[in-house]
Amino acid sequence: MNQRPSREEYNExxxxxxxxxxxxxxxxxxxxEQTQAMLELFNGLTEEQGAYRYAPGKWSIKEIIGHLTDNDRIMSYRLLCFTRGEQAPLPGYEQNDYVAAGSFDRFTLQEMITHYRIVRESTLALVDSLPKEAYTRKGNFGGVAMSVRSQLCVIIGHELHHQRILQERYLN
Structure with a gap:
């Protein structure tokens, strides 16, 4: 799918x-390609770097990986729901609560990378399975009719956002 969503297909x-x-x-x-780039970035890190926080109260790199993994699960579920025609409103989630409850720093960096890779492979398999006509189907998120293609853009864009933060604040 090459066509990007219009502004009416997602919320602000x-x-x-x-x-x-x-x-x-x-x-x-x-x-x-994004998945490959992130795996290369993560696999180049040491365990010490995985525990790094650029400021007090900020997430560690392992927590960022855990957040990306949780987010992929949630966004893929939304993508699946929209694809299958679900019309019930889907809930949001509070990322800080999820990261705190995930206790991601208890895992090794390699364990967190494995979790990320497995979940992302599942997301890729779902996206690869979508028929062309599914991309314009819509579901309800946050009171807005959101399309499958806009949900896919959110998945990609969210990871780009965190990739930039990792490069600028953690690895620079």
């Missing part, structure tokens, strides 16, 4: 992520 908060997705290119390919 999601614009933060949708706008980060390049306007050209196949989104399935972007997601696959």
């Amino acid at each position: 908060f999601q614009w933060t992520y949708v706008k980060l997705v390049p306007p050209e290119g196949e989104m399935r390919v972007m997601l696959r």
Whole structure:
């Protein structure tokens, strides 16, 4: 799928992520390339770096990986629901509560990378299975009719957002 969603296909908060997705290119390919880039970035880190926080109260790199993994699970579920025609409103989630409850720092960096890889592979399999006509189907999130293609852009854009933060604040 190459066509990006219109502004009517997602809510204002999601614009933060949708706008980060390049306007050209196949989104399935972007997601696959993004996954490879993140795995290369993560696999180049030491256990010490995995525990690093750039400031008090900020997430560690392992917590960021845990957040990305949780987010992929949640966003993929939304994508599945929209694809299958679910019309019940889907809930949001409070990322800080999820990270705190996840206790991700108890895992090794390699364990967190494995969790991320497995969940992302599942997301990729779901996206690869979508028929072309599914991309314009809509579901209800946050009181807005949100399309499958906009949800896919949120998945890609959210990860781009965190990739930038990792590069600028953790690894620079």
